[in-house]
Amino acid sequence: MIQSPLSGDILFSIGPLGIDKAVVTTWVLIGALGFGSWTVTRRLTLRPGKVQAVVELVVTTLDAQIRATIAGEPARFRPLIGTLLLYILTANWSSLIPGVEPPTARLETDAALALIVFVATIGYGIRAQGLGGYLASFARPSWVMIPLNLVEQVTRNFSLMVRLFGNVMSGVFVIGIVLTLAGLLVPIPLMALDLLTGAVQAYIFAILALVFIGSAVEGEGDKNPPRKQEKDA
Amino acid sequence: MSFDWVTFGFQLVNVLVLLAILQHFLFRPVAEIIAKRQAETQEALRRAEAAEQDAEAAERAAEEARHQTEAARHDVLTAAQDEAEAQRKAILDAARAEAASLVQKATAQAQATVTGAAAETLTRARDLAEVIARRALSAQPDGAGYAARLAQALAALPDDQRAAILSGANLRLAAPAPLSAADRAAALATLGLESAGFEQDQSLIAGLELRSDTGLVHNSLAHDLDRIARALTAEAAA
Numbered sequence: 001m002i003q004s005p006l007s008g009d010i011l012f013s014i015g016p017l018g019i020d021k022a023v024v025t026t027w028v029l030i031g032a033l034g035f036g037s038w039t040v041t042r043r044l045t046l047r048p049g050k051v052q053a054v055v056e057l058v059v060t061t062l063d064a065q066i067r068a069t070i071a072g073e074p075a076r077f078r079p080l081i082g083t084l085l086l087y088i089l090t091a092n093w094s095s096l097i098p099g100v101e102p103p104t105a106r107l108e109t110d111a112a113l114a115l116i117v118f119v120a121t122i123g124y125g126i127r128a129q130g131l132g133g134y135l136a137s138f139a140r141p142s143w144v145m146i147p148l149n150l151v152e153q154v155t156r157n158f159s160l161m162v163r164l165f166g167n168v169m170s171g172v173f174v175i176g177i178v179l180t181l182a183g184l185l186v187p188i189p190l191m192a193l194d195l196l197t198g199a200v201q202a203y204i205f206a207i208l209a210l211v212f213i214g215s216a217v218e219g220e221g222d223k224n225p226p227r228k229q230e231k232d233a
Numbered sequence: 234m235s236f237d238w239v240t241f242g243f244q245l246v247n248v249l250v251l252l253a254i255l256q257h258f259l260f261r262p263v264a265e266i267i268a269k270r271q272a273e274t275q276e277a278l279r280r281a282e283a284a285e286q287d288a289e290a291a292e293r294a295a296e297e298a299r300h301q302t303e304a305a306r307h308d309v310l311t312a313a314q315d316e317a318e319a320q321r322k323a324i325l326d327a328a329r330a331e332a333a334s335l336v337q338k339a340t341a342q343a344q345a346t347v348t349g350a351a352a353e354t355l356t357r358a359r360d361l362a363e364v365i366a367r368r369a370l371s372a373q374p375d376g377a378g379y380a381a382r383l384a385q386a387l388a389a390l391p392d393d394q395r396a397a398i399l400s401g402a403n404l405r406l407a408a409p410a411p412l413s414a415a416d417r418a419a420a421l422a423t424l425g426l427e428s429a430g431f432e433q434d435q436s437l438i439a440g441l442e443l444r445s446d447t448g449l450v451h452n453s454l455a456h457d458l459d460r461i462a463r464a465l466t467a468e469a470a471a
Contacts, residue, residue: 008237008240018239019243020237020239020240020243022240022244023240023243023247026243026247026248026251029251030247030250030254033251033254033259034254034255034258037254037255037259038258040259041259041262041263044262044263044265045266046266046269046270046273048266055259056263056266056267059259059263059264059267060267075264078260078264079255079256080252082255082259083251083252083256084248087248087251103244106240107236108236108237108238108240108241108244109240109241109244111241111244112242112244112245112248113244113248116245116248116249
């Protein structure tokens with residue numbers, strides 16, 4: 001009998017706080033990503049090696065994706081979107097390690113990610129348009145739309161959370177069932193499919209976050225002359 | 234299903250910490266190195282453009298220098314041609330002047346030579362005349378002596394010639410001046426002739442000649458002078 005993916009797995013406690021397995025996995029991922037980043041970027045050169053070229057390609061592609069969605073300098077959005085992409089991707093793929101459950105299969109993790117996107121959307125919107133401008137964007141195209149726009153702010157982030165949770169959790173759940181019923185090697189095709197699903201979900205989450213932020217800062221384009229945007233691009 | 238707010242909080246913080254770590258150790262350094270490379274590329278492009286502009290400027294300067302060199306070469310050639318023309322003209326003028334001087338000198342020398350030759354000719358002619366006169370005069374006898382010298386010349390002739398002259402018609406004596414009867418008789422006696430005519434011939438200058446229609450015997454200063462002159466001329470020609 002496998003454990004329900006909807007229930008937590010407290011490994012240890014720090015005082016009254018129970019540390020879930022997903023948190024520990026995230027710490028490991030943070031350590032791995034941080035150490036890997038430090039290892040790769042500690043000796044950056046103008047004539048890049050293979051690893052540095054791959055990393056630069058990732059960053060450049062990320063910048064291009066941001067630039068294609070939001071006009072202007074991509075550096076403002078690169079840390080958030082890049083972190084979301086890398087974290088969700090590594091978290092989803094961590095299921096390939098035996099005994100490791102992806103943190104994104106936990107609703108708390110996806111909720112935390114969705115909350116970050118929600119807050120970032122509001123923050124970027126206010127920063128780009130000002131508080132009044134941002135609030136006024138809810139009245140577009142008509143004041144009648146204010147309630148719907150307000151609800152949309154919540155529901156779209158909620159859907160963001162549920163989509164990621166549902167896809168990853170279902171994958172883990174299916175693999176667990178098949179593993180229980182069929183045997184050791186049978187779930188391998190499903191795990192390979194999980195690789196694709198995990199990458200797609202990471203991309204979708206990051207792109208949707210980018211689109212949400214882009215819709216929040218879309219008034220910013222009215223302030224900047226197009227030529228300036230093209231130059232930055 | 235339950236929602237663990239502690240896990241939610243931890244994951245919230247974890248993601249933010251990861252964001253900070255990746256920003257510090259990954260995105261910022263990589264973006265900086267990319268920006269640095271782009272800056273260096275731009276700088277290299279700028280330097281390349283500057284070098285290209287410098288090269289174009291150098292090419293223009295070289296072209297300008299080439300034009301200047303061409304102009305200087307043209308000037309030098311023109312100056313050299315002018316100088317050569319001037320030198321040629323000067324040399325020609327000098328040559329013409331020298332030639333004129335040589336011609337003048339040659340003319341003067343020729344004139345002097347002609348003058349000297351004329352003087353020498355005159356001197357030689359005078360000397361010749363003097364020799365001729367001396368020789369002629371040295372062989373001339375006194376007034377009565379011409380008859381005796383005519384007799385000797387007549388006697389020296391071969392007999393047939395002498396007989397032809399003496400038997401010739403119109404036998405006569407010729408003298409540059411009229412002879413007196415005594416002189417005429419003395420001459421006939423010296424010649425052994427009984428009679429003979431007489432004629433005056435001033436071309437004889439001096440002397441006495443016997444003439445007939447068949448011959449004559451010269452015995453005059455004019456004949457001596459002529460003979461001596463022909464002898465001297467033949468001697469000079471030899």
